[in-house]
Structure formats: structure tokens, C-alpha cells
Amino acid sequence: MKLWAGRFSKSTASSVDEFNASIEFDKKLYKQDILGSIAHAKMLSKQGIIPSSDASVIIDGLHQILEDIEAGKIEFKTELEDIHMNIEKLLTDRIGDVGKKLHTARSRNDQVAVDIRLYVKDAITDIQSLLMELLQALVSIAEKNTDTILPGYTHLQRAQPVTLAYHMLAYFQMFSRDHDRLSDSLKRTDSLPLGSGALAGTTYETDRDFLAKELNFSKVCPNAMDAVSDRDFAIEFISSASILMMHLSRFCEELILWSSSEFNFIEMDDAYSTGSSIMPQKKNPDIAELIRGKTGRVYGNLINILTIMKSLPLAYNKDMQEDKPPLFDTVETLKSSLPIFVAMIQTMKINKEKMYSAAKSGFLNATDAADYLVSKGIPFRECHEIIGRLVLHCIQNNKAIEELSLDELKRFSDRFEEDVYEKISIENCIAAKKSSGSTSIENVAIMIEQAKKLITKN
Ligand code: ARG
Secondary structure, three states: OOOOHHHOOOOOOHHHHHHHOOHHHHHHHHHHHHHHHHHHHHHHHHOOOOOHHHHHHHHHHHHHHHHHHHOOOOOOOHHHOOHHHHHHHHHHHHHHHHHHHOOOOOOHHHHHHHHHHHHHHHHHHHHHHHHHHHHHHHHHHHHHOOOOEEEEEEOOEEEEEEEHHHHHHHHHHHHHHHHHHHHHHHHHHOEEOOOOOOOOOOOOOOOHHHHHHHOOOOEEOOOHHHHHHOOHHHHHHHHHHHHHHHHHHHHHHHHHHHOOOOOOOEEOOHHHOEOOOOOOOOOEOHHHHHHHHHHHHHHHHHHHHHHHHOOOOOOOOHHHHHHHHHHHHHHHHHHHHHHHHHHHHHHOEEOHHHHHHHHHOOOOOHHHHHHHHHHOOOOHHHHHHHHHHHHHHHHHHOOOHHHOOHHHHHOOOOOOOOOHHHHOOHHHHHHOOOOOOOOOHHHHHHHHHHHHHHHHHO
16 A cells, blocks of 8 residues: 555556656665665654654664665565655564654655755765866876977867877866866755755754754755755756766867877777777777767756756646656766776877877967067067968968078068077977966976865865
């Protein structure tokens, strides 16, 4: 018999049991649900709402159930709908009527809200530690490549030379903001909903601060109706996760390009590449492609949960049961993508020579050549025009700017002197960058120091 069957005169159709049930996915919350129930039983007994002897029997029973679930001894039942009722039924089957006291002063709306918050809190902490490993990997690649020069691109056209360290540290900044965003969403997730009852609070003398301490929440949700209705903490988490995946996906896209024969800047380790079933020569960057693909899944999850919530009247509505698959899928996608991405970048081979020779062609020093003429007293716009014509001349003659003789250069401007060759060398293009946050070796050294401090602080 169903735990809520009293008011019904016949049982639900079996198709309804199947359709209504969430146990297939919310069984993932068994631990959170049991911990929430243990805290609730302790609170009920501390407040004299149930005898402490009953609470002990309930708590022992719940511990036993937890052990049995973890040992794979429990089979959940679809007709019991969800994890909350499955566990409650297991408890009453095992300890008898005493188990029926557990649901005093709480509702399933309460339970599901506290379970998801506990789940999201753990997920955030786990994902943040995976992110830290990524940040660490980026710093170590940066440290080994402070003098590895490659083209920086805009519009995917060669633009100006940068170091690989600088490029990696750009991603460091993005992922450290992702880390921050997660910390921020953790603050709002870390608020206890339990003790809200169905929506209006309860008539019992409960102690929600005690519950918060027991369950390691730093505060209590101030409005019970909000506490059971709201899922914005989960939306915020998936939204931060979407931004994180967007960063990962851009990075993957670059690595895919870089590992093509057209670029040949990197080679993925065999252990992190796959082959083709028909073309024997192929070595494909499937891992990077899959992470890029899975980004769509996380964006979909965000739209999914936003849409579920968009027109729900207060308070709880069954629509909200559908919040869990997108939430779980987001956590699983991040937990599987991050470590494999880290391993992939840690093992990839970096072709420094290829990067360097790409940076040598394509007039990446053209801006520096214009800046050179500025230093000789010509206004920048004019210099831009002079160097533009000079580049066209180089293209027509298949030469780099530095391959022209001084006489040839002087045909474009009489301000060119012998020192131009040193000033527009690729190395100097990097060394001469003075603005803070630039690609110069000194600035990158500062960024590496700051990055290391951030890692040790966390
Ligand atoms: N399985 C439900 C969910 O995940 C639990 C809450 C059900 N509450 C209710 N009043 N039907 O949302």
C-alpha cells in the first residue's frame, strides 16, 4: 500500500506508477536522504517531539539501510515512487511502527529540497578540486613554455606573436573565474530548506538551526515557501557549469585545430587519441571533440531546467521532479570531462619548432614595424599605411619584412635604420611588450607567480 493511500478508494494504474516514479534517477540521492532523515530524527528527539528511544531505533535503522544500499543489497521499488518513500518504507518494514514517526514535522518537499542542496554542495566541491588540477596543469605547461613562441590569432588569421605560456595563462584566467563562480553559487546553495514542511512551516517546536549544524549548512532558508519552491541554486550551478564547458570547448577546438596537419603544433598522446575503422593512417582527437560535443548537453540541461521552472506557481509542483536528470547529467559530464581533459593536455607533445616557424611567417611583426616608425616620429595612422604598403610589396615578392634590405625599406620610409631588424625580430616583438598583462617574458613570469599563489590559497 502507498504511504499516501488513505484518501484514495482505488489504487493507481500501473502505467501511472511507472510514469509518476522518479526512483530510477533519484536513487542517486539515497545518502543525502538518509543523512537528512538522521538529522531530522535527532532534532525531533532533542525537541521532545518523539521519545529519544524511538529516535535511536530510527537512527540505527537508517544506518543499517545505508549500509545495505551501499552493499548493493537493496532493490528499490517503482511503486514506491521515489527515494524518499522507498527509504521510509524500508525503515517501517524493518523497525515497525516506530518508523512511522520519522515523517512528523516534515514533508517530501522538504526532503527533496534538502537532498538536492546537499548533492549540489558536494558536486561543487568535487568539481572545484578537479578544476584546481586543471589550473595546476596549465601552470606547469606555462612554466615549461615561457619561451615557446607561436602565432596569436584574431579571426583565426595570424596576428601577433605570443608565447605558449601566455596562451595557457589566458585559459588559466578563464578557469579560475569558473572556480570563483562555483564558490559564489555554493554560498547560495549552502542554506538549509529542511523544516519547511509542505510549504507553510510546521506546528511543531522544531529547531532548524540545529538541523543546519547537523547537516553542515551555514544558514537556514528564511522563508519556508521559498525553500521548497526554489531551484535557482541548481540553475545557478548549471549555468556556471555551462560557462565552464564553454571554456573547455573553446580550448578543445584549438587543440583539435592545432593537432591537424595544417597546424601541426601539437600531437596528442596515443593513449588519448583514437583511430579510424577504415583509414589506417588516421589519429583523431576524439576526446577533445567529445568534450566539445558534451558542451551542448550541458547547455541543453540549463535550458531544460530553466524551462521547467519558468511558469510554476508557488510552491512545489511535480514538474520539479524533472529537475534531477539535467542536474545529475551536468555533474556527471563535468566529472568525466575535466580529468580526461587534464590528462590529455598533460601528455600532448608540443611541436615548438612548428609553432615558431608559423610565427615567423604571416607578417606577425607588422604592428611592431609600425610602432618602430612611430618611435622615429611618424604618427601611428601614417605608419599603419606605410607598413600596409610594405606588406603588400612583401606578399608580391614572397618575402618577410625582415628579409628586405635597408635600401628597399627606405623606399617606403626614409626613417628606417639598421636597428629596425633587431626591433622587429619575433623575439623582440614579445620582449618589447610593456603593458601590464602582456605576453612579455617578465609579465608572464608575474602571471605564473600569481597563478601559483592562487592555487596554494585554494
Ligand atoms: N519525487 C519528488 C521530486 O523529486 C519528491 C517530492 C514529491 N512531493 C510531492 N508533494 N509529490 O520532486
